[in-house]
Amino acid sequence: MTDRFIKWNHFLGRRMFFVVLLALLLGFCLPLPKTPILSTLSVALFAYMTFITALGTKFRDFLQVLSKPWVPLWMLLLIHGIAPLLAWAIGAIFYPQDFFVRLGLLVSASIPIAVTSIIWTSLAGGNVALALVAVTLDTLIVPFIMPSYFAFIVGKTIELDYVHMLFQLLWMVTIPSFLGMGINDLTRGKLDLFSRSVGGFTSKIALFMVVAINASIVAPEIHWNPSLIKLLSVILLLTVLGYSLGYVGSLILRERNSDTVIAMIYNVGMRNISFGAVLAIGYFPPQVSVPVTLAMLFQQPTATLVFYLLKLSRPEIGL
Structure with missing residues (x-):
């Protein structure tokens, strides 16, 4: 039975674009009204996905890469400094x-690194350890950066409960990450098989449910007209710029190689x-959610395109 779940997990993992679509x-x-039950379910499902991902992470590996933190810190500066400015x-x-x-575009550019960036980094032959540290470190600092960031940008325009936001971020990403890494260390990696089989498969089902719930809530705000074509074009432009920012940011690295470049492209871009x-959906008017949700249409397809481009240019990418 475990082998069957491994195959199912691998099958979905190779077709995430179609799962999200x-x-x-x-x-x-199937549009749905926004209710506390749906919001709580989304948070719980997201926490579960984060926990399953962290089950494959070791504190030791995390600390080893942190011994030379300048590259992941530079990536975080690009993500939470340069990218939001470009989006704004x-x-x-x-x-x-x-x-x-404008606020929706800003939210899209300032949120944490996608966990799936680790998968794409691995598929493209990049530095998985670097990608893992960047995602983990970003997960740990986001609860403290984002509330302050939005308080500075929009605090006078939209009233937000920043304390509640902080604790929700902790429950969604930080606590599940520490819990997953802690259990992985305590069990000496014995649950790695679970994370690649049942856990991996169910986490992708959870992702499907989160995307579907969020899309159903914002569906009433989406009006298919020429203005939407303009918005989709702008979102595509920002998506491409995100991946490009990762590549351009790698040009200043002293020890630049193809593995690091690949990790930066996916971590900064996704x-x-x-x-x-x-x-x-939880903290802003519904109109803000529309650009964020529509970004799902482009992220995975663009990641696939980058993957094929990297396969063609791999011999020269580190030059």
């Missing part, structure tokens, strides 16, 4: 009169859109 379509076709600037250019769309959608 199907969840989006299901959510858009592009929003100001294309939507000077629509504050909520955002945890499911988390962003939960955050946007």
Whole structure:
């Protein structure tokens, strides 16, 4: 039975674009009202996904990479410093009169690194340890960065319960991460098989449910008209710029090699859109959630395109 779950998990893992797309379509076709039950379910499912991912992480590996923290710290600066500024600037250019769309683009650019960036880094032959540390470190600092960040940017325009946001972020990402790594160390990796079989398969089902729930909540706010085509084009532009920022950011590294470049491209380019959608729906007006949720349409396809481009250019990427 375990082997069967491993095959199912691998099957879904290779087809995440279609999993996300199907969840989006299901959510858009079955709109639901926002309720406390759905919000709580989204948070719980997301915490479960984070926990399963952390089961494959060791504190020892995390500390080893942290002994030379400059590359992951530089990645975090690109993610939480440069990328949000680019998103806000592009929003100001294309939507000077629509504050909520600009805010949605800002949320999309400032949320944590996607856990799936580790998978894509591995598939492309990149530095998995570096990607893992960046994701883990980002998970640990986000609960303290994002509330302060939005308080500075939008605190005078939208009233938010930053204390509640902080604790929800801790429950969604930080606590499950520490719990997963702690259990992994205590069991000496014995649950690794579970994380690659039953746990991995059910976490992808959880991802499907989170995406579908979030899409169904924002579906009433999406109006299929020419203005939506413009918004989709802007989101695609920001998605491409995110991956490009990772590559450009790698150019200043002293010890630059293809493994590090690949990790930077995926870590800087990929955002945890499911988390962003939960955050946007929970703390902002519905209009803000639309750009965040629509970003799901482009992230995985762009990751696939980057993967094939890297396969073609791998011999020269470290030059």
